[in-house]
Amino acid sequence: MLKGKDFFILTTNQDTQFVKLYPEEKVAEIQGDHRFFQCAACCTDDTWDAVKPVADMVAAMGDGTRIPTELIPKYPHCGGEAFPWVRGYGNFLQGKKYEEQYEKISRYVLERKEHKILFLELGVGRITPMFIQEPFWNLTHSFPHARYIAINNKYDFLPKQLEDKGMTIVADIGKVLQDARFVMTENEEVTSHA
Template sequence: MIFYEQLVLQAQQSFQSNYSTYAQGKTPIKLSTKQPEKYETQIDQFSKMLNDAEYVVIGGASGLSAAGGGDFYYTDTPSFYENFGKFSEKYGFKGAFAGMQYPFPNRETYWGYLATFLHTTLNAPVRQPYQDLATILQDKDFDIVTTNQDTQFIKEFDETKVSEIQGDHRFFQCSNACTDDVWDATKSIDQMIQAMGDDTQIPTDLIPHCPHCGAEAFPWVRGYGNFLEGKKYQEEYTKISNALLSHQGAKTLFIELGVGRMTPMFIQEPFWTLSYNLPNASYISVNRDNAFLPEQLENKGLAMQNDIAKVLHDVRNQLVEAKNDK
């Protein structure tokens, strides 16, 4: 098993054993009781830790995209109505993920909705937090691991630096997992959107199928069904694993951005393990709702419970100003 995947598996076991704790928005890990510094001091600390680091590992989750305006997933925000209004008006659900669970009357409508969802994320502009992050990392050696499937990272960064360990909206897979292949979904999505027009369903012949066995396809994304952990999946884990192993002696800063309480096993807890066990490692968490700092990391970590977009923008500005003053 690949190195980073092993860390995820260990964290998944903890999640299953302590599910009731996680379900309450908590963690079984003992947290620091240190009172956080004022916001301006935290920004200074963030900037200093970044400047001191030889290598940076970004862990980006759903809260990062939500901070930049991709906040249509869970509730009826203005961006939800802008992108999914015709479905909400007809079927009454609120939030894009609620639409994923809705019992549409037929597969043509289901795929009309799914194509709308995928088209929305694939064609969204790069959001400001990602742009600010790119500026922050401009002069650093870095790698990125993400559970986001919305392609924001690969629009802004070299894809060789990004490990998408939970899938990618650009690809389809066989729902029966008859093959190890994933294939391009973007052309099919565009065709569905064009054919649907103002309606809420697509023509039957545009429902995508596996080119090998003929079974219906679905996005190569965990959560739709039998998520394919094949060659593409292994390649994503291999990227981040090789990057980490090749920087074991470096002064490494792990920055966790927007991890939710139901998915701590993919980024948050592996970052805690690495930050604690690597002697030259430090850790930053930025989260609007729950910025946790384990007690074991309180002397080498920083937790900022604040708006991710604001934090990244303020750090960016501070670094740019310092650079211009030199």
Template sequence: DFYYSGTPSFQKHFGKFADKYGFQGAFAGMMYSFKTREEFWGYLATFLHTTQHAPLRKPYRDLDTILNGKDFHILTTNQDTQFMRLYPEDKVSEIQGDHRFFQCSKSCCDEIYDALQPVDAMYQAMGDGTSIPTELIPHCPHCGAELFPWVRGYGNFLQGKKYEEQYQKISKYILENEQKKILFIELGVGRMTPMFIQEPFWNLTLSLPDAYYISVNAEYNFLPEQIEDKGIAILGNIASVLEDVRLEINK
């Protein structure tokens, strides 16, 4: 809950930055114009370290219980690595990147690099300060440009081999199951990026013979007229809905 406002968890993880620079909410810090690259990387390392080490949240655990014993594949635009703590790589398609990896900021090559060890080193070296040592700023081993997270939104997102693998996994799964009963569950897709999950799910529900669609969203309950007999839109909090489903299953 620390992304958009100065919540207690924001103060816990980012309080020293809020006190020094005056912003509230982790995303506001990502947009802040830091005076030096050392300060920028101090904040980014804190953001990445917090994300990489965050405990597995209850909605993910409830969803895992619901999926237990079922054949499934996860398609996600979340970059927070939570699904990767639950499932092997072949069960998850991360189509917007992953905060566990770096890429070259100039996309000079089709490679991604481990971000866990460098982020831990930056975070430890920063201590109580807000800057990292210059020598810890990560650079591309090929062209020397700075690295940044392999996540859409930081800049020139690398849509190379790793990216294509994510689409290959979900495409293979759908092709193998297109003639079976298949349920598309859409959880919390906003109106900023409907083209990655929401609209493909609508089209697949319409075109596949035995498909059904369920969406859960706290703000929107869109259900196209063409699939109104093959779907349901639940207007509600995802955490509450998943908990209710888990409790019903456990009965």
């Protein structure tokens, strides 16, 4: 569905699935990313690769559940415990890496504020609305040609100010996207035969 379209993905998922499918410059992971470590004490504003050390630990475990002590990741600067660079454990390093993620989405949106733009929200709940949902509402309300669609399986909430610029769909996201893809394909076929 995104093929040939100008798009950007803002995600609070920390599982790296979007960067496996799309270029990193088209994805902002504002809640962190399990591919990186940070110092548990946040003694500096550094993050480093977690993929290789974790792979080494898993390989060393074999069929067991123990990791050799020398493979437990430590921060090279202070020798402290390495920690996943993800929000949710109480010590998320909201430094330069976070700012890079925030800057990517901000720049993308601000460069397009006068164009037609669709803020498509997939599966966002009400636990942390301040990261995606509320900014999307504010931007849709503020930008003259913006529209908003929220798809999730629970919430049918649309601010009154967005009633003429948005909609909510309470359904299975996969089914809705499959239906949208079908309609797009049908329209492409009709256009190509016309």
